[in-house]
Amino acid sequence: MTKIPLRLFFSAVLIFISIQSIAQPDLKTTLESKQKNTKEVKVIEPKISLWYLDGYGAFQDSTYLDTLQDYVHIFNPVYKKALTATYLGNYGTPAEDNNFFNRNFQTSYFFAQSRDAYILSPGELKYFNTRTPYTRLDYTQSENKSKNNETRFNVIHSHNINPWWNFTFRVDLGKSDGQYLYQASRNNAVALYSSYIKDNWKIHAGFITNSIRNKENGGLTSDSLLQEGTDPQYWNVNLNSSETKLSNNYYFTNTEYRFGKFIDTGESQEKRFRPIMGILHSFEMSANSHEFRDKESDTDDFFENTYYPDSYTKDSIRFKQISNTFQLKQYENAEKKYSFGKRAFIGFEIDKGSMPGLQPNDSTHVRMDIKYANTFIGGGIYRETGRFWNWNFNGKLYTTGQNAGQSELAGMIYKPLPFNFDTLASISFTGSIENRVPDYFQETFYSNHYRWDQNLGTEQRMTAGGIFRLPNRKLEIGAKYAIINNFIYNDTLGIPNQTSNELLILSAYLDKDFNYRNLHLRTRILWQKASDERYIHLPGWSAFVSGYFQFTISKVMLAQIGSDVRYNSSYYADAYAPSTGLFYLQNEKKYGDYPYIDVYASLRLKRTRVFFKYMNIGTNFLDGVYMNSPNYPMNRSTFRLGVSWAFYD
Numbered sequence: 001m002t003k004i005p006l007r008l009f010f011s012a013v014l015i016f017i018s019i020q021s022i023a024q025p026d027l028k029t030t031l032e033s034k035q036k037n038t039k040e041v042k043v044i045e046p047k048i049s050l051w052y053l054d055g056y057g058a059f060q061d062s063t064y065l066d067t068l069q070d071y072v073h074i075f076n077p078v079y080k081k082a083l084t085a086t087y088l089g090n091y092g093t094p095a096e097d098n099n100f101f102n103r104n105f106q107t108s109y110f111f112a113q114s115r116d117a118y119i120l121s122p123g124e125l126k127y128f129n130t131r132t133p134y135t136r137l138d139y140t141q142s143e144n145k146s147k148n149n150e151t152r153f154n155v156i157h158s159h160n161i162n163p164w165w166n167f168t169f170r171v172d173l174g175k176s177d178g179q180y181l182y183q184a185s186r187n188n189a190v191a192l193y194s195s196y197i198k199d200n201w202k203i204h205a206g207f208i209t210n211s212i213r214n215k216e217n218g219g220l221t222s223d224s225l226l227q228e229g230t231d232p233q234y235w236n237v238n239l240n241s242s243e244t245k246l247s248n249n250y251y252f253t254n255t256e257y258r259f260g261k262f263i264d265t266g267e268s269q270e271k272r273f274r275p276i277m278g279i280l281h282s283f284e285m286s287a288n289s290h291e292f293r294d295k296e297s298d299t300d301d302f303f304e305n306t307y308y309p310d311s312y313t314k315d316s317i318r319f320k321q322i323s324n325t326f327q328l329k330q331y332e333n334a335e336k337k338y339s340f341g342k343r344a345f346i347g348f349e350i351d352k353g354s355m356p357g358l359q360p361n362d363s364t365h366v367r368m369d370i371k372y373a374n375t376f377i378g379g380g381i382y383r384e385t386g387r388f389w390n391w392n393f394n395g396k397l398y399t400t401g402q403n404a405g406q407s408e409l410a411g412m413i414y415k416p417l418p419f420n421f422d423t424l425a426s427i428s429f430t431g432s433i434e435n436r437v438p439d440y441f442q443e444t445f446y447s448n449h450y451r452w453d454q455n456l457g458t459e460q461r462m463t464a465g466g467i468f469r470l471p472n473r474k475l476e477i478g479a480k481y482a483i484i485n486n487f488i489y490n491d492t493l494g495i496p497n498q499t500s501n502e503l504l505i506l507s508a509y510l511d512k513d514f515n516y517r518n519l520h521l522r523t524r525i526l527w528q529k530a531s532d533e534r535y536i537h538l539p540g541w542s543a544f545v546s547g548y549f550q551f552t553i554s555k556v557m558l559a560q561i562g563s564d565v566r567y568n569s570s571y572y573a574d575a576y577a578p579s580t581g582l583f584y585l586q587n588e589k590k591y592g593d594y595p596y597i598d599v600y601a602s603l604r605l606k607r608t609r610v611f612f613k614y615m616n617i618g619t620n621f622l623d624g625v626y627m628n629s630p631n632y633p634m635n636r637s638t639f640r641l642g643v644s645w646a647f648y649d
Helices: 006-033 077-081 110-118 223-227
Strands: 048-054 059-063 085-087 095-097 127-130 134-142 150-162 165-176 185-198 201-216 242-264 271-294 314-330 341-361 364-383 390-401 407-416 426-436 444-446 451-453 459-470 475-485 488-490 496-498 503-516 519-530 541-553 557-568 575-577 582-584 596-605 608-615 627-629 638-647
Touching (some): 110 201, 110 271, 110 582, 127 165, 488 582
Antiparallel strands (some): 048 059, 048 127, 134 150, 185 201, 201 242, 426 459, 459 475, 475 503, 488 496, 503 519
């Protein structure tokens, strides 16, 4: 089982306890100082503000605290982001979003991208500002604690030391033994981070550590085992003693000093600080350690190539990236109709690492060092406070280093468009033009079972899309397309390759809620088409349909009883390579055309939410191959229980 280093864990806990011990007195002192002349102590109503950071800290995008009961039963990180997915089936195992336009990864490490859904990164952190301490405990348990066990336990605690300084502590723990042989997974993440926003200063900083460990069974020896009716514990798998271990650490800061002035709010004697200019610095270091262990004596029937002697049992890859970005920002003036913001930045990246070398020497081998640097510049203009429309245009160009010549121009236009008595209706358009230099590992890689030395060209990609929203009607319609030259893909050998043909990808989707009294039905449908299926395989149709009946018990408890169905049409789903963690093309067998049906009941009483879920019940009465990737079956029908508690004081 993968464990968090004790020293790191206890250090984080001590920091958390220390902050907790001083936070409440400081809040009390602040409150008492404002109430010197009052005899009654006011009750502090909980209020929580949340936001993300984007644009190297230039943008603070507001979000909301999820207190709704809807979809609390969808706990798997893969399906929180994906409509349908190419997935190995067990919680914590690799997955690939079947929506081509959602394949944007938070991690920059190439071989970790199939596990991106489980990796906590700085870009995914929600920053808090709270009047009272906020804590949420989130627990999920499988039906059997001793056999095929699956447990997930997440904790987040956030509180303010004073009205402008916040600390947040987050722990995500997950493990699953799996229903099939040698399929266990462990994934842990710990984050401690802070924000300070007051007048001239905006500071965000913290660290994150991720640890993922997967037993690699190589899938079933034959898909036909699903139809034999025997107990899954007797189904043969391709590998019995191979595993992947991936660890990742982030250290990051975003600091901004703002020049501005204080203006009257008009509601009280207090003045509000309005920023005019800002100087920003963003620092991030990510360190990745990736190991694939293969202790089996004979895997020639599974791996097509074995380059090192039998004494070699572990591929080890190290990859570290350090980036510094300096930025100047001019704020827009919301009081002026034609005002807009501007920013310009320059950044430096240093990438270091190592991997197995080309020539082994009996029990040892020569490692290959990786070292390169990049310099980039960029800027943008934006309008975020306009009544009639908002927009954001930005660009970035790598000027020197490994990625020299890589560039991106991207834009977004958002326009409120009242329609059919819906005053919140809107339409938005997005687009980008990119020149993507291949990742270092897409061109060069050496290991025991895979090696390549490719000379790939720059991928040229143009994308555009539009979304029409009717919030009052709970309707969203969107479409996107991409034109790609020199598309880089993983071929049928599992090796990065490139086509010189032009590739066109189209997609359209519909997201609509239908409500009639206590009945609720949400339908999400996605259609996709690629102009040349030799280089990319996508399901033509994907759908998620969720229906539930909502009612109240004893006037205090909100209850839902419903069912979810996920479905995608038949297509040549990508295969998975255990030793690299990559998904790659296969043209031998189609998968899909099988509905994954879950039934559930959920309850909410004040700040406590509970769900009971029976997953993939179709395996009890439906014929078909319940696989999303060759030889990797989804879990058979199984039960889950989940509880979530929230505390605001």
